[in-house]
Amino acid sequence: IGLMKAVDKFEYRRGYKFSTYATWWIRQAITRAIADQARTIRIPVHMIETINKLIRTSRQLVQELGREPTSEEIAKRMDIPVAKVRKVLKIAQEPISLETPIGEEEDSHLGDFIEDRGVVSPAEAVINVNLKDQTSQVLRTLTPREEKVIKMRFGLEDGSEHTLEEVGQSFAVTRERIRQIEAKALRKLRHPSRSRKLRAFIDGVRD
Structure with missing residues (x-):
């Protein structure tokens, strides 16, 4: 109401x-x-x-x-x-x-x-697990370094997003080098061969 x-x-x-x-x-x-x-x-x-x-x-x-x-x-x-x-x-x-x-x-x-928003529904839990699996599969098509950079930048490992400088320190390279690696990885992820695997989840959220 x-x-x-x-x-x-x-x-x-x-x-x-x-x-x-x-x-x-x-x-x-x-x-x-x-x-x-x-x-x-x-x-x-x-x-x-x-x-x-x-x-x-x-x-x-x-x-x-x-x-x-x-x-x-x-x-x-x-x-x-x-x-x-x-x-x-x-x-x-x-x-x-x-x-x-x-x-x-x-x-x-x-x-x-009345739905309890504090509890994840079974359907949502299944979607989350499947999305995580699909995301992992897509990221594995990148080089090991690109995969690690994307995971750190977007908090896909520990839930904490890291700055370019923090990721750079982890790899002992400059933040500019990390920015270049990230940009290249994102271009790869936008390719239809990879992005279509996640498209169903994105469309589902929009609906």
Whole structure:
């Protein structure tokens, strides 16, 4: 609900990160929901799905239009009546308890559908492992020195990115020499024979 509010109010031109902006709205929505425990509303599963779809559609339109989409534009993209969009937006912006029953059986609660961002999902874990393996395979096609330089520069070994000077000290060469090695390695990595192995992961992130 807070995320829906953030999507509705977010203005990217101000230069703020959406994640930072959304956090405030989400926290506010949760606070209001806790304060309003007595006012429990049962939400059908299909309505939760519609709210989620509307959030995704609104986010896409913001990126495409460079501004907040109107209810009419959202309705046209989702192929649903404008009145339904307005109804969903109204529901999404109301304070709702995290203990709100979901579905006809009422055996689940709204809180069960809120993702824990602090925990890596199984799908994300698999993607990360595969990406790491593919990256290692691609880097092994470089010379040992080029591979080491790229790993140090981009923190692929210990998670810490090193400066040209730090890498140069490791190889006992000048920072300019490291810059040249890095540039050559990056040109190699941009070649289709190597870059296509990682393209699927990049496209997946963009989607």
